[in-house]
Structure formats: C-alpha cells, structure tokens
Amino acid sequence: MAQTVRLSRPATLDSLPELIGFILDEARAGGFPPERLSGLELAAEEALVNVASYAYPAGPGMVSVECRSEGGMFRLDIRDQGQPFDPTRAHAPDLSQDVEERGVGGLGVFFIKRFMDQVSYRREDQSNILSLEARLASP
Amino acid sequence: MELSAKKDQGVVVMSVKGRMDAVTAPEFEKGFDPYISGGDRKFVADLAGLEYISSAGLRSILSTAKKIKAVNGQIVFASLSGMVKEVFDISGFGSMFEIYPTVNEAVAKL
Numbered sequence: 001m002a003q004t005v006r007l008s009r010p011a012t013l014d015s016l017p018e019l020i021g022f023i024l025d026e027a028r029a030g031g032f033p034p035e036r037l038s039g040l041e042l043a044a045e046e047a048l049v050n051v052a053s054y055a056y057p058a059g060p061g062m063v064s065v066e067c068r069s070e071g072g073m074f075r076l077d078i079r080d081q082g083q084p085f086d087p088t089r090a091h092a093p094d095l096s097q098d099v100e101e102r103g104v105g106g107l108g109v110f111f112i113k114r115f116m117d118q119v120s121y122r123r124e125d126q127s128n129i130l131s132l133e134a135r136l137a138s139p
Numbered sequence: 140m141e142l143s144a145k146k147d148q149g150v151v152v153m154s155v156k157g158r159m160d161a162v163t164a165p166e167f168e169k170g171f172d173p174y175i176s177g178g179d180r181k182f183v184a185d186l187a188g189l190e191y192i193s194s195a196g197l198r199s200i201l202s203t204a205k206k207i208k209a210v211n212g213q214i215v216f217a218s219l220s221g222m223v224k225e226v227f228d229i230s231g232f233g234s235m236f237e238i239y240p241t242v243n244e245a246v247a248k249l
Binding site: 052095102 | 160161193195198201204208222226229231236
C-alpha cells in the first residue's frame with residue numbers, strides 16, 4: 001500500500017538541504033528514475049526557495065513536504081501557511097534577452113513546470129499547497 | 140561548492156566543483172571579486188566538476204557576468220555536462236553566453 005510521508009521544517013534556506021534530502025530519499029524508495037532525480041531536485045529547490053523567500057514576509061513560518069508514490073506517479077505536496085501565492089500563474093521569463101537586460105525572475109517556476117509532469121496549486125485551510133507530480137516510469 | 144583559480148595566458152580559469160544551489164551559489168560571485176578588482180578582465184568558468192545548478196546558481200552567474208562586462212571584461216564557459224548543460228540550454232543561458240567544449244578552446248578564444 002502506498003504510504004505518505006511528511007516532514008515539516010522552518011521555511012528558511014537553512015532547512016533546504018534536509019528537506020530536499022528527504023524528498024530525494026523518498027523518491028528513490030518509490031522507484032523514481034535515477035536519471036530524472038536532478039530534475040526533481042531542481043523543481044523541489046525552486047519551490048522551497050519561493051516559500052522561504054516570499055511566504056512569510058512578517059516573520060518565520062513553517063513549510064512541510066509530503067511525498068507519495070502511487071499509481072505510477074511520484075507526488076510531492078509543498079505546504080505553507082503564508083500569504084496566498086499561486087506560482088503556476090507566474091509570468092514566463094523572457095529567455096531571449098542579453099546579459100545586461102537579463103534577470104532570472106520567473107526561471108524557478110519555469111524549471112518546475114519543465115522538469116515535472118504535472119504542477120497544480122490550491123489554497124486550502126489558510127494554506128498554499130503546491131503539488132508536483134512526475135511519472136515513475138521514464139517515458 | 141569548491142572554487143579553484145589558475146591563470147593561463149592572461150586568462151583566469153575558475154574551476155567550479157560540486158553544487159550551485161540557493162545555499163552555495165553566492166560563493167561563485169565572491170570567488171571572482173578579488174580577480175575583477177585586481178584588474179583581471181578575461182575569465183573562463185570551467186564547469187566540468189559542477190554537478191547541479193538551480194536558478195540561484197544562474198542568478199550568481201548572471202550577476203558575475205554583469206560585473207565583468209561593466210569593466211569591459213569577458214567571461215566564457217567551458218565543459219558543461221548533464222543537468223548543468225540542460226539547465227543552460229532551456230534557460231537561454233546557453234545562447235546568451237559563449238560556451239566551449241573544453242577549457243583549452245575557451246582560453247584560445249579569449
């Protein structure tokens with residue numbers, strides 16, 4: 001039977017290594033394709049950095065990650081109780097600018113969408129919940 | 140992340156090992172600062188040992204490149220592989236910067 005595992009930590013950059021390590025361990029245990037693990041790691045980092053940077057402007061808060069491998073999919077839910085923010089509606093970055101004009105705003109969400117098979121957001125119980133899903137079998 | 144620099148024909152070759160993530164990426168920019176302020180203007184970032192990069196890493200690279208450009212210097216990149224190459228390609232960094240297969244080729248072009 002599929003099992004859901006969960007880890008909560010303060011939403012700071014200091015928590016990133018532990019949270020990402022936890023996610024990758026669960027993904028490996030669930031049979032995640034090794035060659036796509038760095039893409040999952042990237043998507044998870046970008047999502048968690050967004051929470052650490054923007055969710056709690058007024059002070060520290062928590063972020064939790066929840067992993068589940070079921071029905072051929074690996075699912076990662078990232079939950080915070082910060083201000084409402086739907087990253088799936090962020091603007092796409094302009095990838096054609098040169099060095100002077102170029103910023104990197106928007107690239108994180110772009111990477112999340114690019115490396116995961118499904119990305120969805122919902123606001124529920126005063127929480128932001130970002131769900132990232134990836135197929136366990138390589139296409 | 141580990142940085143090591145050596146000079147080759149007037150070019151600073153900065154070799155990057157490990158990971159450029161949200162925690163470690165600022166070290167990249169700091170590593171170039173003494174060379175830029177010391178008057179060096181030609182740089183190769185050797186990414187052969189770089190295993191992972193996120194948007195925080197790209198941000199650090201971009202801000203380093205802007206600093207170097209502001210003093211009329213030049214930075215090119217060498218030896219990208221795996222997910223680092225993929226992230227450069229899909230982010231547009233691969234076309235924004237000059238990328239060479241080897242450090243020797245990069246040094247020769249500067």
